[in-house]
Amino acid sequence: MPAKLSVNMNAVALLRNRRDLPWPSVTGLGRIALEAGAHGLTVHPRPDERHVRRSDVPEIRALIDDEFPRAEFNIEGYPTGDFLALVETIEPEQVTLVPDDPEQPTSDHGWDFVANRDMLKAIVARLKRTGARISLFSDPDATEEQIAAAKATGADRIELYTGPYGGCYDTVKKAGNELERLVKTAGLARAAGLEINAGHDLTVANLPALAERIPFLAEVSIGHGLTADALEYGMAETVRRFLKACGW
Template sequence: MTDLSVNLNVAALLRNRREHPWPDILDLARIALNAGAAGVTVHPRPDERHTRAGDVRALRALLDAEFPDRELNVEGYPDPRFLSLVHEVRADQVTLVPDDPAQATSDHGWDFEAQGVMLAEVVAGLKEHGHRVSLFSDPEAEHMAHAAQTGADRVELYTGPFGGSYNDPGTEKQELDRLAEAAAAAEAQGLKVNAGHDLTVNGTRKLVTRIPSIAEVSIGHALFCDALTFGIAETTRRYLDSCNLSDG
């Protein structure tokens, strides 16, 4: 079974276009969680262009009060501001990404050989505080031994190229093969595997069918696009169906 974490950044980006409190991030999170999502994901960037530190604190309070069995996954670059926030909100999972603050979205994984020492220090500190740690990674099998050396619990495989190949069956198969090889290499190193970026309902089904051991997918952009048609609750259920299919 693959867990679904609903990424709320797109909804926050829409909210921030106006000085109004809607769409309400907490209300959307509550709907998704009531529909069965295992948790929510946020990426509070320094410029607060979408989810903000206040949103993260409010989501922690919502989970504690109404959904104590669900998880808060907080993504970001491990600068002091970010690390202080994840400790404060007791993030269940911390996903470290190598983003430059100016990046529009996460689009590449860590260079584990060059940044492994730094990551190992950060991972150790996070685990001392009780966080599960996942590292954003390109889907390259040869990277997984270096990822494991950091002491992380999981890797999150970047699925952007796979998601972007939805209209090219040959490339889609090639990217899915690459993801499967990386997942197998990660698991051989004792790492669990998460995945995320540009996953549609159909893409999620194909991914989980090919790699049923994926522990979690984090999905935001495509999910909220579908929600314009189907609503948050029904869209969440559609993704959950895709997460729990292993027979094609």
């Protein structure tokens, strides 16, 4: 089965937040994405609310519950007390834990699973009580030792950070090298019994090669590139284009 597509709504929220107005509507465009076939929605509610706001999160939960019960809600974030409490209230289908500093403009590295194993193990156990699947953000070149430590946390999946791969959009050779790193790490994770997600700077152009080389990829979470394309093609047509790029 091809990788499922989760549409990250942060870029839509960032555009909305430029004005004290309710448009573009995060839930409205989320509805269009799900109607077009997206398998879920992703949000990353940062402490400063520069993207998705805390008030958006229950609204998206209600949208999925009321209109798209087969879709999944994925909430990303650094596991602060506030974040954990939010997740426990909303009960998303998936939680993706990222090692972001609050000042970071975007996620740009994975966890050091060895150094943070005990901390992550406790958090994963806590969040699993909500019934959520737990995914941990991983560097594209994680070692076998790092992957073993990720597995030891009790997490279900890793999410491969594909930023370096996406950043090679104008250099075929470099993109190929970055893809090989992702393929190797995905293989280590699968051998350890972890499922694999991927996300960051994925596009219609670079998704097919990723999907071909990692045919067991479970999910891709895409925001910036998909939102940019939606300005040209509209959200519904863009979702259909990304689904096709995934192999649907």
